[in-house]
Amino acid sequence: MIELIGGWLAAVIIVWIYSFVYKDNLLYRLAEHLFVGTAAGYSIALSLDSLNRTAFGQMAKGMEYWHLIIPIILGLTFFFKYSKKYYWIARYGVGVNVAVGAALALRTAPMANIIRQINAAILPLWVADDPLKTFNNWLMVLITLGGLTYFIFTFFPKTEGKAGPVGIVYKALVTIGIYGMMVGFGYLFANTIMTRVGFLIGIILQYLQPRFEATLVAIILAIIAIAFAVMKKK
Amino acid sequence: MAKEEKRRPFGMAQVIYTLLIISIVIPLLNPVGLPIGISQTTKDVYNYIENTLPAGSPVLIDLYYEMAARAELEPQAAAVVKHLFEKNCKLVFVSTITYGPIVFELLKSTAPDLFEGKQYGTDYVFLGYIAGNEPAVASLAQSIRGTIAVDNYGTPIANLTMMANIDKAEDFKLVFIVSSGTDTFGWYVRQWYTTHNVPLLFGALSVIGPSIKPYVDAKQAIGMLTGQRSAAEYETLVGRKGLGLASMDAQSFAHALILVFIIIGNILFLATRSKPKPKEVKKK
Amino acid sequence: MDFGKYKTWIALVIFILLLILAAVSYQWELKVIFSGRYVPFVLLLVLSFAGYYFISRATEGKPIPVRKIAAFDAIEEGIARAVEMGRTVHFTLGYGPISTVNAPQYLAGLGVLSHVAKLCAKYGAQLVSTLGVPELIAAEEEIIRDAYYSGGKPELYNVTYNVRYLTDQQFAYASAVQATIQRENAGANIVVGPFWAESLIFMEAGAAIDSFQVAGTARETQIPFFVLAADYAFIGEEIFAAGAMASGDVETLASIRGQDIGKLVSWILIVVGLILLPIGVKLAEYLVK
Amino acid sequence: MSVVVRRNLPQIIVALIIVLMVLFYFFYINADVSKTFTTADKALSDWAIVITAIAAIVGGIDILRYHVNQIRKREMRQIIFSCIVIVMEIIMVLLACYALSSGIAITTQPNFAWLYTYLYAPADAAMYSILVFYIASASYRTFRARNPPAILLLIVAIIVMLGNTSLGAMIWEGFLPLRDWIYNVPNTAAFRPITMGIGFGLIMLGLRLIVGKETTWMGRRE
Secondary structure (H helix, E strand, O other), X not given: OHHHHHHHHHHHHXXXXXXXXXXXXXXXXXXXXXXXXXXXXXXHHHHHHHHXXXXXXXHHHOHHHHHHHHHHHHHHHHHHHHOOOOHHHHHHHHHHHHHHHHHHHHHHHHHHHHHHHHHXXXXXXXXXOOHHHHHHHXXXXXXXHHHHHHOOOOOOOOOOOOOOXXXXXXXXXXXXXXXXXXXXXXXXXXXXXXXXXXXXXXXXXXXXXXXXXXXXXHHHHHHHHHHHHHHHHO | OOOOOOOOOOHHHXXXXXXXXXXXXXXXXXXXXXXXXXOHHHHHHXXXXXXXXXXXXXXXXXXXXXXXXXXXXXXXXXHHHHHHHHOOOEEEEEEOOOOHHXXXXXXXXXXXXXXXXXXXXXXXXXXXXXXXXXXXXHHHHHOOOOOOOEOOOOOEHHHXXXXXXXXXXXXXXXEEEEEOOOHHHHHHHHHHXXXXXXXXXXXXXXXXXXXXXXXXXXXXXXXXXXXXXXXXXXXXXXXXXXXXXXXXXXXXXXXXXXXXXXXXXXXXXXXXXXXXXXXXXXXO | OOHHHHHHHHHHHHHHHHHHHHHHHHHOOOOOEOOOOHHHHHHHHHHHHHHHHHHHXXXXXXXXXXXXXXXXXXXXXXXXXXXXXXXXXXXXXXXOOOOOOOHHHHHHHHHHHHHHHHHHHHHOOOEEEEEEOHHHHHHHHHHHHHHHHHOOOHHHOOHHHHEEEOOOOHHHHHHHXXXXXXXXXXXXXXXXXXXXOOHHHHHHHHHHOOXXXXXXXXXXXXXXXXXXXXXXXXXXXXXXXXXXXXXXXXHHHHHHHHHHHHHHHHHHHHHHHHHHHHHOOOHHHHHOO | OOHHHHHHHHHHHXXXXXXXXXXXXXXXXXXXXXXXXXXXXXXXXXXXXXXXXXXXXXXXXXXXXXXXXXXXXXXXXXXXXXXXXHHHHHHHHHHHHHHHHOOOOHHHOHHHHHHHHHHHHHHHHHHXXXXXXXXXXXXXXXXXXXXXXXXXXXXXXXXXXXXXXXXXXXXXXXXXXXXXXXXXXXXXXXXXXXXXXXXXXXXXXXXXXXXXXXXXXXXXXX
16 A cells, blocks of 8 residues: 555656656646755755764774764864854864865875876887777877867967977867867767666656556646646746 | 747747657557667676676675666666676675665665575675765775674674675775766775775766776776666676666667757758858848 | 965975985885885875965966967857847856855856956946856856946946846756746857756757857766857866966966876876887886886 | 964864875885874774764755745745745654664664655656756757767767667667777777876865865855
8 A cells, every 4th residue: 555655656756847848837846845855854864874873883882983073073063154153163074074085085096097097098009910909099099198188278389370390289189189079978978868868768667657547647737737837927 | 139039939849858758658668679789898797797706705886876877777786786696796785875775775676586595694785875975985995894883774794794704895806886976986996996906897877988988998997887788788698687678679769769850950950051041131 | 475485495395305205215115105106106296296386376476378268269259249139148157055076167157257247348248147056146246247347338237137046956947047048038158167957958048049159067978968059168177277267366277287287297108108118118017116 | 263263273184184194095114103094094084974974964954944044035835845845854854863763774764765765766866867858859959060079979979879779780780899999999088188187186176275275165254
């Protein structure tokens, strides 16, 4: 019985949210605000869940975890952001959080994001018995160097008017970089369609099809709400 | 200021939306079963798990996708979990985003056959949601017991039999990141591969695949599954018909419709662009 | 405060000392630094010092040149065209809380807005700037007022017309912007900032009334839509350089210059690696020593 | 309170933490020094886990405050919707607290699970999938091959769309291997500079935090 009501609720909510694309209407606003309220409550609930299992759970295990009192206090400093006089106290909590996140990323980025990528870009430009491999390697090297050149903003040779040899090579590399990126973004565009259509298919298969009667009822109500919104607009 | 209200006729966009919905619902109601090939990138992942990954090895799986992304990522997760369970690997599920517990329960309810004959606590565990983003991933890498006290259901980690010799990154043979975001992959590349040298497997949305391909090409991950297409291919390889395969026909019809729209739209555009626009000249 | 001059020298001394420490530790296997982390450590040092040098030099007011950015230069063409046809100019930098990781993209949007506002004053165009970021309302009003007053067009400045805060909810914001673009019949539509699914709604609204569109975001997944829908599109990090150049934010330009050093170093390392490879020297192995 | 405690001290703490954690990562020196480094490093990451959780709770309270203000503005229709948001949020939090007090995991509390399975999950799924409708209409009215780069983008997109689905397989079986080639060679090289750019951005952000030039995290009020 509970599943039936739930199935109906799910199908109705989905149809009313989709009705927005046809026309912004009251039922869409209802569904949207139900979503915003539940989402906010859910994120608080899961934060409590995480706190319970990381901070309080660990401290219950023994003295060596009692240093976790400090982040709890730092976290509570966030509440000072509401006060006119003591808003700056929140900066201590935010600061520690920002610093730890930044440090973890900044210390490993040189190897993970830069050196490993440089190594992967160094490819043999002549592979004896494999012309396709040679062509692929040339293409990868040129597009990578072109892209890097394109994203350098404050160092650039004179390109207007009589551009010297450096200017010509720079312009060639930047053009290769642009067109190389267009291939990447073309792939990204096609895959965006795959993902977004996949979302719609998933919803139809998992929520709307099993509760077809609920979907129909919701569609009828949505049409009424849209008609009401269109008339109210005139 | 030009006064005539140039409003697009109400129906145009809405007609297109309705055509899109129809192009998806029809093949879903009666699937045609169009053929799909298996791409090499998916085969590489299958071969790694089949041949290189030792049987019974511990694998961490981070479920980091929101509910909308279930269509693309749940079938991937289900197909790979089936393959890992066939090699009776020890699966440690975790989630560094709040949706994790929802999508884990939904995975178990939509694919119960995967977990048949598998015992919670000895074959798989679910550590639940851990806040913190990259710091959470870094802490887990150093020590699971040092980060959380109990799993998602309140059982102390020490009481979970399979977790006896699983605690830090080095104890895992593979980390499977199923994420609808982009940053998650960067976190694991920096905090698990760069720092602890643990092999990574990416499970990404189609839209995210291209931008994290450089990590895979630089051998910082053993491979990647990209969206519903890879899910359908992997389902074929492990012989489990799931949402991936069921969606392929509808994907083809929808793609055909959008391709037609793009081509017609651009033909009209080229036609209008070649002759000067009379409307422009008159208005000035 | 002349202490500033010494700061760079002190930084240089620290930088060199750490380099020597790394070299000594590497040479005599002193294990001061983790094995396999020497080159990242040196790279981090080089980039930090370069960035610090440029940031501290930035405050001395030496202008930092920025290469030609096609989409940025196209904005003037768009505004001139809109004024010629007697139509307004629309700008938006997106919606959402500012205190997230996307803050730099909102600030880049503000920079481009200052450029748009100055051009609107120059050509006498009516600017409508919509936004969904409550914290930036005051900043936008100030930028547009300064532009119109210093451009000698105070009569065109009307705060309720020029700056419109709509809502910080994604789709409500999107449909409000769509209505504004069509109602104001915007001749030029400039969209720069962090965008998600709603960006397509702006592009459709602009395309429907043949407005000249320039769009940019650093969020990769939206860039293909902008390239296909807009007349000119910024690509990824270009919005940061354009925004900083337009608003004269020298410190951001200095840190962009620091990043450029990193890209130059990578560029050179790749080319050196390519040259050494055929003669049997694998640079890649040295980099992970 | 003096400006030191309001502005400078937080910035100094941020700079100190970043420099220390970089030191913990790169310096080994000897076994037990390295041991203390890793324990201190782990402690700081655990702190961030706790602080982020509390920050999310404050975020939830911000939404409550926003909608309470909306009600105070007396605009009839908005009052109903804001009440809905407040009521739903409080229900979820009360269920969570009830589960915590009765010692069971929050996500397994039956009513809480029902609400997220049949209300939160479908609504979130629908909200995130609305974009497909705009892509469809934009494909017809807005996506144009306006300039040479856009032409190349569109040609590659069409090839990949064919390769991604059975359409390609029906026309010419070479589409899939061609799609794989585009994926492995030009696409990888195209996104490599962007991946590296992320790395340089992270380093410069860290540097600006250390020298105190990055202040958006401090909030705007002075």
